[in-house]
Amino acid sequence: MSRDIDSRWNPIQLILLIAVTLVVLIGGFQLLQNLQNQKILMTITAVAWGLGSVALLFYVLNAIAESAPRKIRSIAVAMVFAGPAVITLIWALVLPTLRSLRLSFADAHGRGFVFLDNYKFAFTDPIMVEAFRNNLLWMIFGTSFCVIMGLIIAVLSDRSKAEKVFKSLIFMPMAISFVGAGVIWKFIYAYKGEGINVTEIGLLNAIVVGLGGKAQAWLLMPFWNNFFLIVIMVWLQTGYAMVILSSAIKAIPEEINEAARVDGAGAFTIFFKITIPYIMPTIVTVTTTILIFSLKLFDIVRVMTGGNFGTNVIANEFYLRQFTYGHSGQASAIAVVLLVVIIPVLAYNLRQFRGREVLK
């Protein structure tokens, strides 16, 4: 592939290359349709075709750009480099946001104009009010539990010899899907109902019964069931908070701690007076990330309770409105509300970004 800088593609080569690319793109797609019954072959073909055609596409586009007149060539090449990403982003996120905005003012079928009806629904319907309340619980308690637990584990494991092992076990749930976590915790909360000589197979109820208590239908408990669901997110996300906070703690210069210790500061004083202030920016970062996360949360609730028993959340109601009740207007309004709630974070991000003067 090493050619000197002035080598251009001659037109015949170029046309041939384009033709080949088209054949690969279309032929591969057709081929995939025909392989539906041979799973393994299809999987391999799908992977090969998916990767191959993107690489080929870049290659061809670059070839075209390099054949452009010298004056615009560097811009053309830059376009080829940045273009696909920009176009994809505009198609996948920018335009959809605008289209959702428009749909949120339309009726159930995306037509007409119903003014603020959908927003009235989004903010006043009892279902939505409940979902907002629950999301608030998720954001407040889910986030703070994650961060506090993560901080505690990070600080403690920093003093332990088996730090690596502890950390990777705490961190492990990050690799598990929310759906999988749902199954895991459904089994913990399992409840068999009242009956004679019932053996509880759910861990939590077995413990409660073992301690002489009465088995409970945990996921039915009004209000508190939200917390039983939040526990799942804490289980999944604490590892994330822990890892980030832990590396921030390790970045604290040892001399500072040493100086404090010489002055007679205890472990707690050091923690609150030195560690916390020092890693505050990281805490803010971690908190925002988990906050956004808990705002968009969907899978856990859908798998565990389907939003029943007073555990509904905004993202689940979005899914129901759009795909079960077929009301794209209300669904879009909910999505827009999600976006609006996130805007402060977005603004903060942009300000930080400008402040850093990233672009040279």
Added chain:
Amino acid sequence: MRKLFPVIIALAVIASFTGCQKKAAPEAAAPAEEKAMDDPYAAVRGTVVTMAGPFVDSDAIKFEESIKAFEEMTGIDIQYEGSKEFEASIGISIEGGNPPDIADFPQPGLLKNFVAKGYVVDLNKVLDMDKVKSNYIESWLDMATMTAPEGDIMAGIWGRVNGKSLVWYNKKEFDAAGYKVPSTWEELVALQDMILADGDSPWAIGIESGAATGWAATDWIEEMMLRTTSLENYDKWVEGELKFNSPEVRAAIEAMASIWFADGMVYGGRKGIATTSFGDAPKVMFENPPKAWLHKQGNFITSFFPENLMAGSDYDFFYLPSVDPSLGRPVLVAGDIYAMFNDRPEVRMVMQYFATGASVEGWVKAGGAISPHKDSQLSWYTNEVDRKVAEVIQNATSVRFDGSDLMPGAVGAGSFWKEMTAYVSGAKSLDEALTAIDASWPAE
């Protein structure tokens, strides 16, 4: 350039491979074409009819089996794409201008929406309706008539149906205990009391069903509606003209509650109902010793029973009698209605075929389906229980479709399920639940 050659060659191979694949089909069909002279299906042979619907897993296999003979005879390839998210995807594909030729709706309420918007072909205009009309009882035809922008149209053809008003029991233990099958509501109440007095819970009930939790409760309410008030009221209720918070609907729910929430009446208690999955609920009837004795559910539930139970000897069912005897023998049913979105000769032919009993014969024989067609035969039912279900439907004084499937999605697949679940679990009072359902009824 030289480096490109291997690529081109590889591509040529792929291209010729796909090319071959395409050619293979017509070649195989060639012998059939030679006989085109005396082939009544020559015009449609080799055509494709696309279908979308909710059949997956074993239902999809049984459906494919039951249309195989038709496909072989006519040469029409019916491509069925089943999806659990059918309700969501069908709306998007229809409104995206890309509907399947035929869609199979388990919820006529959903179809009604599309009819109202004028997407559905009026079968009166394209099918031989004399044949269709002579093959169904009036109730079914009425339920397939829906309002389109240009007036009432025949919106679909009924395929497989299910009977719902059935109470299942563990026949062996039931007989051994000396219990008698009730034929009136009073006898049912007496049986409940006897089981209670013997120290067991009469009923096994569970309404958990993932995201669809609550539908089993709505079925019970529909049964009680049919058994405590008139058919007109039922129809008005389904249409949204009779509020949920009306004396009639309340009476029906309270009739249900008198069983569901009574002390010891249901195995596992009120919380057990809300947390037990509908498919697991009947299993306690078949434990040793049985923990509950009665379970009301559609005939599909037998596939959730423990394996290797004999229909008719290990388990059986009786018809859930009416509370008010003057209301006759109403039967609650559910089923699949096939609607047509694209008008082509081969699609017409498939639709016409769905209006005959032959289209579900294979499925009926495989078990788990009841045919609503008049030209289907009781001898197709390979087991006693399926045949008895078919008889219950035939003997019904009236047949009504599962109400929640007829209501708008936001109610029938949304607030009705959710609020009843909240009511059953004790999270909401009946007043709160009913008011919330009424409030959720779409304005249009």
Added chain:
Amino acid sequence: MSESNLKTSPAKRILVAVVLLSIVLVWTVPTLGILVTSFRDPADIFATGWWSVLPHKTFAKTEELQLPRETDPNGPVEIEGVTASFEEWRQGVALEDGRELRWYGNKRSRRIDVYEEKWVGFGANLTLQNYRDVLSGGTVQFTDANGNTIYRQGNNFSSAVLNSIAVSIPATVIPILIAAFAAYAFAWMEFPGRKPLFIMVVALLVVPLQIALIPVLRDFTRWGITGTFLCMWMAHTGFGLPLAVYLLYNYISTLPRDIFESAYLDGATPFTTFVRLVLPLSIPALASFAIFQFLWVWNDYLVALVFLGDKNRVVTSALAAMVGEKGQDWHLLTSGAFMSMIIPLAVFFGLQRFFVRGLMAGSVKG
């Protein structure tokens, strides 16, 4: 901080270790529970908790007594010298010799089961059958006692795993490739609109994907590609790009300028510089993001639910569907859950280092 460790007192160190150990225990027991359960016999799962695979003492039935027909269960009943009501007998009554008597079934049975406490759980009854049921793709066809032909569909997790692979690998590599090109352009090339476009990328970092689902789905439907892998790749590429571009930009923009200059002097085009220099140098960043994106795509449920449908179900949707249908069939649910976790866990433990680095860079910070 190892030096400071030495200074803390042993008591404190033990305390820290105990606290940590108990947290880790709480964190790992849930996963352990389903792992054990997935190997148990379905009947055992329903009868006893998974921890009972460990040896423990429990009541086991040893014999049956039949009461005479004339026994009146409605009054007090005397058995073996103990008098109690039906309800009490049914709950079980402990005798002084350590045996426990329980009434079997309802009042009509008049049967008493005798239980004695025994040690059980040695050589627990474990099986691989659950995994066979879950993985099997074909239809299991058998004729039951009714003469009904029963089609029992395997849960087809093996094909779901393949589908997940077919979705995840391209949905990981494609955005990386596109993002790397773009990051390079943003960092080292001049073109009109560079700054506003990059600000757009940063802004899109936090946009919830819910807002894009409906319009994107409409596009896919219009093009007739819903349910194909292609649309999953496109969707995940679109939704993953902002983070990918941002991360890779952060990395690529810190590469020393000299290497590009010398490459240009040697006559390399931007394309060859990128392929030969930038990509190899960025491997740590690429790997971090790749793991991050892979786990995200593999574990995603919403996007798969909306775009992929049922024919090419991935593991998360297969598992979620099972939760809805199989309710409390724990033997299938647990083995299914474990199947869905194996690959991400392997990736995670194998490449933990990169993953952590990716996470750090990926936190939403300015």
